[in-house]
Amino acid sequence: MKTAVIGSTGYGGAELIRLIEGHPHLELAMLISTSQAGDALSQAYPHLRHLAYTFQELDIAQIGQEAELVFLATPPGVSGELTPQLRAQGKLVIDLSGDFRLKDGRSYEDWYNRKAAPDKWLAEAVYGLPEWFAEEIRTADLIANPGCYPTATLLGLLPLLQHRMIDQRALVIDAKSGVTGAGRKVDQSLLFSEVNENLRPYKVDGHQHIPEIEQAAERLAGAEVRVRFVPHLVPMNRGILVSLYAPMLHKYTTTEVLHMYEEVYEDAPFVRIVESGWPSTKAVQGSNFCDIGVHVDERTGWITVLSVIDNLMKGAAGQAVQNANLRMGWAATAGLMQSPLFP
Missing domain, CATH: 3.30.360.10 (Dihydrodipicolinate Reductase; domain 2)
Structure with missing residues (x-):
């Protein structure tokens, strides 16, 4: 399944890249960064220098052509603007920001001090805590990844x-x-x-x-x-x-x-x-x-x-991939059974 990561220069984005590269069913099609478009991935993350990717500008139409699943690892407020455009193109969206976690837009504005996403998309979003809300996640096209x-x-x-x-x-x-x-x-x-x-x-x-x-x-x-x-x-x-x-x-x-x-x-x-x-x-x-x-x-x-x-991982990128696994009917553990690092 071809995948795009928007906000790929943050820590969560870097973890998504690592997990997608090792996933049996996901293929990384686009890395999008508004701040480092045109730069090689290795310039932002030298530990990923073996991956020959270049950050691209945000182009919704191009995403529509090249990706089926979009991970949004963006700051609060950005996902609320981009998601309606991506969903209009039929894309499956998993949002790692807080823009769709709260069902009440007024509550979001009170706590985040910014404008909430449209009510239509707040209503569509499913809270992505797989251990508790699996049935809803399995049929969701907009998944709000929980906070850490x-x-x-x-x-x-x-x-x-x-x-x-x-x-x-x-x-x-x-x-x-x-x-x-x-x-x-x-x-x-x-x-x-x-x-x-x-x-x-x-x-x-x-x-x-x-x-x-x-x-x-x-x-x-x-x-x-x-x-x-x-x-x-x-x-x-x-x-x-x-x-x-x-x-x-x-x-x-x-x-x-x-x-x-x-x-x-x-x-x-x-x-x-x-x-x-x-x-x-x-x-x-x-x-x-x-x-x-x-x-x-x-x-x-x-x-x-x-x-x-x-x-x-479980607080961001790992859980996002777990949600993708659940949504697509793949094994919950696909691409995620790395043992903890020790010491």
């Missing part, structure tokens, strides 16, 4: 909501991400000397992933969900660790909850339940896996869920 923080959070949270085990009005999410989660851009706060030996919270007063988490959680809870979400920047390249805390509605043991998670994710090839020890970002680096561990504090009646992913 929401992916790690929801994979840990949704089993508890599905089984009505916790109070969904009192959820605390402490999240930590590597620096690549901020994208590939020049920013003083992301300089080595600013990040190294430093642990820094940000957007404590409200992160744009909050409504995305609540929207998906409410589908499973069948009731209003409210989360307190605080992200932190960690001096490492890749990885997200989410620590989720919630009061339990009834008494359960850790063993009982672990068994429940194992049943929920029995057929999910990329979710691994950690029975002994605790999840760590190094254990999933470079892979599409999500590792989940849980602990029930019987003294306080609270549960702690620990969920880890590689933010560029």
